[in-house]
Amino acid sequence: MDIKEPKPFEVNDKAHADLFNDMVNVLLENDTGLVEQILKHTNDAKIHASETEKEKWNESQSYKITADNGSQLINIPANARIFDAIKGKGTCTFYAAAGVEDSPSLSNVSIRGMQTVGEEDSGTGFAIDRSGNAYSFYYHTGDTSITWTKLPTDSDRARWDNGQLVKITQDNGKPIYHGFASETDYNTLTQTGMYLIYNQGINGPSSFNRVFLLVMSYGTTLVQIAYESVYGKNTYFRVLKHNAESWTPWEKQITLSDLLEGSWETPKELKSNWKEYDPINLPVKYRKNLLGEVEIVGAVKGGILGNNEVFILPEEFRPKQAMHFVGVASSTGTPGVPQFHRTLIDKQGNVCVQSSSNTVNPTEFITFGFKFSTR
Template sequence: MAYEEKTDWLPDDPINEDDVNRWEKGIKNAHKDLAAHKNDMNNPHKTTKAQIGLGNVDNIQQAAKKDFDQHNQDQDRHVTKEERQKWDNGQLTKLTDDSGKYLAEIQDGLDFHQVVDKLNQSFFFYTNNTGVNTPPLSSRGLYIGVKSDGEALAMDYEGGTWRKTLKASVWTDWVQLETSEGAQKKVDAHAKQTDTHVTKADKDRWNAGQLFKITADNGTQKINLTSGTFYDSLKDVGSVTFYGTNAVTDNPSDTSLRGMQLVGQPGIGNGYAVDVKGNAWWFYYNSNQTAINWYPIESVAGAQSKVDAHANKTDIHVTKSDKDKWNNAQLNKISNDDGQPLFNVTTDLHAELLKYPSLTYFSYEKTAANTPPAGGRGFWTCSVGKSYGHVLAMTNDNRTFRKSLANNIWSDWIELDSTEAAQKLVDAHANMKDIHVTQADKNMWNGAQLSKITSDNGSYLLAIGDEDNFLEKIVKNGRAFGTFYSTGKAANSPSNASTRGMFHFTSLDSEGKGTFGYVIAVDYKNNMFTNYLDLNLGWQGWRRIVTELDTENVPWINVPYKNGAKSGDRPLQYRKVGNTLHLNGHVLTDREVVFGSVPSSCAPAKGVVTMVAASGTTGYSKIIIYSNGDLKLTGIMANIEVNGYYIDLVVALT
């Protein structure tokens, strides 16, 4: 078998049997070339007599024949043909040194790459980690190749195997080859990585999924047509997405269109399609048909116009008054159309009543189970689930009975008393003074709080919704003292947080609205607000109750300087306390420029001008605090040059 040289090695390519055979073939070919060279007696190297030490030999000085014969028979000096052939078949290029050790020892700064370049042949070598471009551990190995292309294989003292490739004078890095044991460990470790492997359950789930492609791999339509017919392309392919230009002969549109086919079996299909103008169609075809049937799908606007036209046909529609009249009538049948009982119970009253889940007029036979002691008629009503209900029965012997169904359990029949019997019971009850109230009881209770302040469960009396007007909802409640709850989203709310509180109005106008009163509101952030309504003045506006927490421990904030201003003895700081701005500090700045700013929310609404003391002399300057928060000094009253300004102020914001 002939093997060609391999010149496209990659760093991680494995070495197999073919590679070793190829190397052996290369070595054998080298031997043949060497043997041919040795047998070439034509002086291929053009060697002269002087070069081999025969410069003084001439043709006249010849040995005697017996000397030649003796020399010719000297087997110690000559080799036989068999010996020459044996040696010619041997390793003529040295792979090792004469002792059989490695040919090259690469360490102490010697570069493996340079050794290969210098030797330009195959050779055995030894390396350690003091060499350059050697494996990381001491190793022995073999290089096979020449100085521009070859392979190096090295085995370190820990049992590791390394490989390095030279191709077109470019070296790869050393790559460690894996042992069978090491590879198996990696395979075992990889096999245990359940997050990167699939289970049978995964496969079963995926196999049960959509395996037939409906679209192309990039998500676009699977079928693209520029000619032919949709029918021929779709009739046998199953569920699929498609596209066709207006050149497709059975295209219902004059433009290109896209769609999807849904099928149940070959030769039968239906689906939908939409063209680039937004027009839509649905289609179908059966196995006994040879073309697609296209049907336009109505657009929203088109459908709405048809609905509007139909809705305007008042002669075929009912009016709201018609519906109200009919809805207020008895829509559920209580009796037969002739007014007689809707049904007659002959077997079991309980079972037959449950067949009618609404108010019903019925009759019953005395012989039926669970009926009163005499036949008669009655009424039955129950809940939607038929687990609760009541029966009123009037017997043919002029008695009245009642029973109930509660949580699917029937009570016994209770006979209802006559007027005379009932009056006797009432009279007896009326004489029981211990369970009735006296006038004194009534007077005491009537003197208590009769107007509700809260709901019956103790919650708020009035709920103010997101769409309500907070103040309008309060006054609509009229003359009352009550409680309320608001989400904070209603118009005219005191806070944007949810709020609870109370209100009290003592007067009414002609519309029943409160005219004089107050509201106290507390939001969930523990802020309290008040507002007062005077009929003549209107609402006075929400006012938040200021507590000591609003004025104590308010932090000081450094004023940002501008135009070269800087701090003197102490930095200029500010804070907002209630409705006042506090300024404190010593500033070094020029006059007539804005030297700093505070937030506009902390500045007086209309601006303020006041006096501040100068430093370095006795004097004063005016400070202007603008409504946008800018600070500026202007003018000076001083005996000598000033070197700063003491700004210690408390300024009202309104």
């Protein structure tokens, strides 16, 4: 766009002509500057506001959550209710003065909060009073007041306040671990807790290097219970009594499987002409459990009655004193009449069938089914 310059005034009165010409020159100078600015703006490739941006601005939310200065949007005086002030409004912030009727705080404490959802007379939100107490709240259509819940609840506070403060496990709930790189002294584990000891250690149950240990302490009285963790069958315990200088020895707890253990053994030989009655179904054998109890089973026949040994028990299977037992004998030859025998087991381990009530066939069938203690 070109600026056309007007023709200067030429009159006989030069003073008036110069006055008009100066004014025209100023207008001409301003027009030239405006043209330069317009051309500069027209040639600027950067778009100042696109249609998309204008549409976004036009459709943006105009509802305020806070006041223009960033403080609360709604102020609730002491003679009003929070419920009435925020009911039916959208997300908003509020301040309720001390003494507001439906405030969850004490009457002399103000509270600030935010309603996060509010539509069609329903709302939820949270608030914190000047004493630092936090609350959540809600109300539904048809409600005439707000329902407040203190955070945390009083029951939660009581539960946490009464909670145990001493750790008995790691934070993940696993036992406190003592690995292979260390040598654990069981005497130093005196704080109540659960431990997993993966090393041989010292002053622990013998021959175990993988142990779950439970320690219970009550002042100067302590109990340690060790559970062997490889086979899961051995448990030991010991006690450090009040004012005692040393622990009691480790004691093994006997289980049902312990009582059922103990391999069967057979006599090296049967003496005095005795033979097994039925080697397949009624073999003569014996065993001893952890309580020191010896069990003898089986049946024999054909031997010599009296103090003549049927067989001899090894030394560790012998009773502390002589013992007598009564067992079942054959009733062959005495139909309908039960028969019995008397057997002696002496301190030397001699097992002797001393007599039989069957006078017709006294040694036809002699059974063993005895148990006695070696302690």
